[in-house]
Amino acid sequence: MSPRCTRILQWLPGRARPRPAAAWGAVLAAAAWAATARGLAQEAGNAPAAAPPGAAVAATAFDGSLSLPPVPPPAPQAPALGDSLTAAGSTQAAAVPYMLGNSLRPSGAINFSYALDTSDPSVGPGAPAKIPILHRFTKVAEDNNAFPADRFSYQYDFFSNGSGVVGLSGQLGSTGLAPPLPPSRPLSRDIFHDVSLHTFAYEQSFADGLFSLETRLPFAFGLSNRLNLSAGQITGDQVFSFPGIDYYALEVDPTARNTWGGQGWELQDVSEILKIAIYQDPARDLCFAGGLQVVAPTARNMNVQVTDYWEEYYPPAGFFFTIFNGRRTRTFHIENDTWTLSPFLALSMKPTARTFFNGFVQLDVPLGSDSVAYSQVYESTYYPGFGPVPFLLQVYPQGSQVQENFQGTVRDQVLMQLDLAVGYWLYQNPEARWLKGLAPTLELHLMQTLDKGQVLQLPVSTLYQATPAGVVPEPAPTVGNAAASTTLTDVTFGLTGQIGKAASFGVAGSVPLGTGHDRTASSELHLQFNFQF
Numbered sequence: 001m002s003p004r005c006t007r008i009l010q011w012l013p014g015r016a017r018p019r020p021a022a023a024w025g026a027v028l029a030a031a032a033w034a035a036t037a038r039g040l041a042q043e044a045g046n047a048p049a050a051a052p053p054g055a056a057v058a059a060t061a062f063d064g065s066l067s068l069p070p071v072p073p074p075a076p077q078a079p080a081l082g083d084s085l086t087a088a089g090s091t092q093a094a095a096v097p098y099m100l101g102n103s104l105r106p107s108g109a110i111n112f113s114y115a116l117d118t119s120d121p122s123v124g125p126g127a128p129a130k131i132p133i134l135h136r137f138t139k140v141a142e143d144n145n146a147f148p149a150d151r152f153s154y155q156y157d158f159f160s161n162g163s164g165v166v167g168l169s170g171q172l173g174s175t176g177l178a179p180p181l182p183p184s185r186p187l188s189r190d191i192f193h194d195v196s197l198h199t200f201a202y203e204q205s206f207a208d209g210l211f212s213l214e215t216r217l218p219f220a221f222g223l224s225n226r227l228n229l230s231a232g233q234i235t236g237d238q239v240f241s242f243p244g245i246d247y248y249a250l251e252v253d254p255t256a257r258n259t260w261g262g263q264g265w266e267l268q269d270v271s272e273i274l275k276i277a278i279y280q281d282p283a284r285d286l287c288f289a290g291g292l293q294v295v296a297p298t299a300r301n302m303n304v305q306v307t308d309y310w311e312e313y314y315p316p317a318g319f320f321f322t323i324f325n326g327r328r329t330r331t332f333h334i335e336n337d338t339w340t341l342s343p344f345l346a347l348s349m350k351p352t353a354r355t356f357f358n359g360f361v362q363l364d365v366p367l368g369s370d371s372v373a374y375s376q377v378y379e380s381t382y383y384p385g386f387g388p389v390p391f392l393l394q395v396y397p398q399g400s401q402v403q404e405n406f407q408g409t410v411r412d413q414v415l416m417q418l419d420l421a422v423g424y425w426l427y428q429n430p431e432a433r434w435l436k437g438l439a440p441t442l443e444l445h446l447m448q449t450l451d452k453g454q455v456l457q458l459p460v461s462t463l464y465q466a467t468p469a470g471v472v473p474e475p476a477p478t479v480g481n482a483a484a485s486t487t488l489t490d491v492t493f494g495l496t497g498q499i500g501k502a503a504s505f506g507v508a509g510s511v512p513l514g515t516g517h518d519r520t521a522s523s524e525l526h527l528q529f530n531f532q533f
Contacts, residue, residue, distance in 0.1 A: 095285045096348040096356045097496040098530060099421045100508040101142035102445050103157050103197060104520045105364075106486045108133045108410065108453065110332050112477035113461075114168055114186065114231045114259065115310040126175075126474065127186040130166035131227065131261065131304055131332075133479070136412070137197060137218055137268055138295050138340055141360035141419035141445075143506075143528045146289040146348035148205040148212035148275050155199045155528040159521040162195030163223040163261075168231060170256030186231075191260040195222035195521070197268070209280075211291075214273040224264035225300045230255055231308040234327070250327070252309045269336075271295045275346070285350040293342035293362075302334040327379045328461075332479065335371040338412055340364055354428070356439070358421040366412035372479050374406040374458045406459050410480045414450040419443065423496065436498040441508070443492035453481030488520060489513040502532045 114127040143155045169189035198221075203214035232252040275291040307329050344362040351357065423441035430436055460476040494508025510524035 095350055096145050096147065096287075096358065097423060097439060097441070097498075097504060098143050098145050098153075098506065098528065099141045099358045099360070099419060100441060100443060100492055100494040100496075100506050100526050100528065101139055101144075101419060102490050102492060102510045102524050102526070103137045103139050103142055104159050104162055104195070104524070105136055105138060105415065105447055106413075106449065106481065106483075106488060106517070106520060107135050108455075108479065108481035110304060110334075110477065110479050111482070112306060112330065112332075113474055114306075115308045115328065115474070127168055127188050128166060128475075129168070129188065129259065129306075130164070131229075132163050132165070132223065133302060133334060135163075135195070135220070135222075135268070136295070136340070137199075137220075138271065138293065138342055138364050138415075139417060139419070140273060140291075140293050140342060140344045140362050141346075141358070141417070143199075143201070143530070144214075144273075144346070144360070145358050146275075146277070146287040146346035147280075148209050148277055148289070149203055149532060150205050150212075151203050151530050151532045153199075153201045153203070153528065153530045155197075155201070155526070157195075157197040157199075158525040159195040159197070159222075160524070161192035161522040162520065163193040165191040165193065165223065165261045167191050167229070167259035167261070168254075168256040170254060189256075189260075192522075193223045193261065193263060195220060203273075209277065211274065211276040214275065216271045216273070218268040218270070219265060220268050221265050222263055224262050225266055225302045226264070227261050227304045228258075229261065229304065229306045230258045250309065266300060268299050269295050269340075270298045285348075285356075287346075287348050289346045289348075291344055291346075293340075293344065295340035295342065297336040297338055299336050301336050302332075304332040306330045306332070328376065329379075330376045330477070331374065332477075333373040334410075334479065335373075337368055337370050339367040340412070341367060354425040356423050356425070358419075360417070360419040362417040362419075364412075364415040364417065366414070369409040369411040372408045372410055372456055372458075374408075374477070374479075375403060376459070376461065377403045404459055408456045408458075408479075410456045411454050413453055413481060413486075416448045416450055418446040418448075421492075434499055436500065438498075439496045441492075441494040441496055441506075443494065443508075445488075445490040445492065445510070447486075447488040449483075449486045452484050453486075455480035455482050483517040487514060487518050489518075490524070492524075492526070494526070504530045504532075 110131045110133065112129055114129055143153055166188050169187045171187050172184040173187045175185045197218060199216055199218040201214055201216045203212050205212040231254065233255050234250055235253050236251040271293055273291060273293045275289050277287055277289050279288040280286065307327065309327050342362050342364045344360055347357070347359045349357050421441055421443040423439045425437050425439045427438040428436065456479045458477045458479065461474040490510045490512050492508050492510040494506055496504060496506045498504050506526070506528040508526040510526065512519045512521065512523070
C-alpha cells in the first residue's frame with residue numbers, strides 16, 4: 001500500500017463525523033486499500049493482508065450510506081489492588097481466611113488429700129491435691145470457615161499453663177493447733193504444665209462444593225494420662241522400745257516433686273465434621289453453612305495412682321509419740337467413654353473488597369458418661385502387745401491389707417461456643433508470585449456451660465485429721481467439675497497470609513479475660529497452614 005493510503009487510514013479514526021467530501025475520500029481510500037490487498041494476495045498466493053495495527057476502515061453499504069468500523073474492546077487489565085483474591089485464581093475460602101480460634105475447653109478434676117510427706121512425728125495430716133481430667137478439643141471454628149473446601153491443614157496450639165496440678169510443696173506450715181495436737185502440716189503447691197496440641201486435618205468437598213467432610217487427628221504433649229504420684233519413699237524401719245513393749249515404724253523420705261505429675265504424648269479424641277453450604281453467593285464471597293461434628297473417644301483412659309504415708313499418735317500421758325506408721329495406695333481410673341455431638345452454624349462473607357467476616361455458633365452435647373473405678377489399699381506396720389487404737393486410724397495386724405473398691409460414672413457438661421472474627425486485607429497483590437495478601441484479624445471466643453457440673457464423691461477414707469473443732473474424717477476424694485457454671489472468654493489477635501494460589505498461613509495469640517475456674521490457660525500461641533487442591 002502506498003504511504004498516502006496509510007496516512008489516510010491513520011487519519012480516519014480520529015474523525016467522528018467526516019464531511020461529505022471527506023466521507024467520499026474515505027470510501028475511495030477503502031476501495032483502493034481493498035484492491036491493493038487483493039492484488040498482493042494474488043501475487044503472494046495468500047489471504048488478503050490484514051489492516052495495520054491501530055487502523056480503522058470505513059465501508060460503504062449497498063444503499064450508499066457510510067458504515068463506520070466497530071470500536072475494539074479495551075485490552076484486559078490486571079485486577080485492582082482492592083479486588084478479591086479470587087480474581088487471581090484462588091478459592092472463595094482463600095478470599096475469606098480460615099478462623100484462627102482457640103481450643104482448650106473446661107474440664108473436671110480429681111480432688112483428694114495427701115496424708116503426710118515426712119516421718120516427722122510433729123506433723124499432722126492434711127494437704128489438698130488436684131489432678132485435671134482429660135482435656136477435650138471440640139471447637140469446629142478452629143482453622144475453619146463456612147465454605148466447603150478441598151484441603152490439607154496443620155495447626156499448632158501452645159497453651160501456657162494449660163494443665164494445673166496441686167501437689168506437695170515439700171514445706172511445712174502451722175496447723176493452728178495447740179499441743180499436744182500436731183503443730184505442723186505439709187503445704188500444697190500449684191504446679192502448671194504447658195500443653196502443645198498438634199492437629200492434622202483433611203477436608204474433601206462433594207457435589208460441586210455443596211458439602212464437605214473433614215477429619216481431624218489431634219496429638220498433645222502435656223500432662224500424661226498415666227501418673228504415679230508418691231508423697232514419700234521408704235528407706236528403712238525403726239524399732240522403739242519402751243518398758244514391756246516394742247514399736248515399729250517406717251523411715252520415709254519425702255518426695256514432694258513426685259506429686260507434681262509428668263508429661264508425655266497422648267492421642268486425643270478424633271473428630272469428623274460434616275459441613276453443608278445452605279446458601280452461597282459467589283459474587284460476594286458469601287456462604288451460610290450448617291453441619292455436625294462427631295467426636296469419638298479415642299484418647300487413652302486416665303489412670304492415676306497416689307501413694308502416701310501416715311503416722312499415728314496416742315496421748316497416754318499428755319504427749320505424743322509414734323506407735324506405728326503405714327502406707328496407703330489409692331488408684332483413680334477414668335474410662336474415656338463419652339461421644340460428643342456438636343451441631344453448628346457458620347457464616348463467612350466479604351462485605352467489601354478488603355474486609356471479611358467469620359462467625360460460628362456451636363453446641364456440644366455429650367452422649368453417655370465416663371466410668372470411674374476407685375480403690376484404696378491400707379498397709380500397716382506391726383506392733384506386738386498393743387491393741388487397736390481407733391483415735392485416728394483403725395489398726396490392722398501385721399501383713400494384712402485392707403482394700404476398698406468403688407465404681408461410678410461422671411458426665412461432661414453441655415457447652416455452647418460462640419466464635420466471631422473480623423479482618424482486613426491490608427496488603428493484596430494478586431499478580432505476585434509468592435505473597436499475594438496479608439490480613440490482620442481480631443477474634444472473640446466465648447465458651448459457656450449450660451448445665452451444672454457433676455461431682456462424683458468417692459468413699460470416705462479411714463484416716464482422720466486433727467482440727468481446732470476436733471478430730472474429723474479426712475475429706476472424701478471427688479471426681480468431676482465442682483464449678484456450677486463456667487464462662488471462658490478469649491480475645492485473639494492474628495495475621496493471615498496468602499501464599500500463591502493454593503496455600504495460606506496464620507499466626508495468632510490469645511489472651512483469656514476470665515479468672516479462676518473461668519480461665520483454662522495463661523495465654524495461647526496459634527499457628528496454622530492450609531493447602532488447597
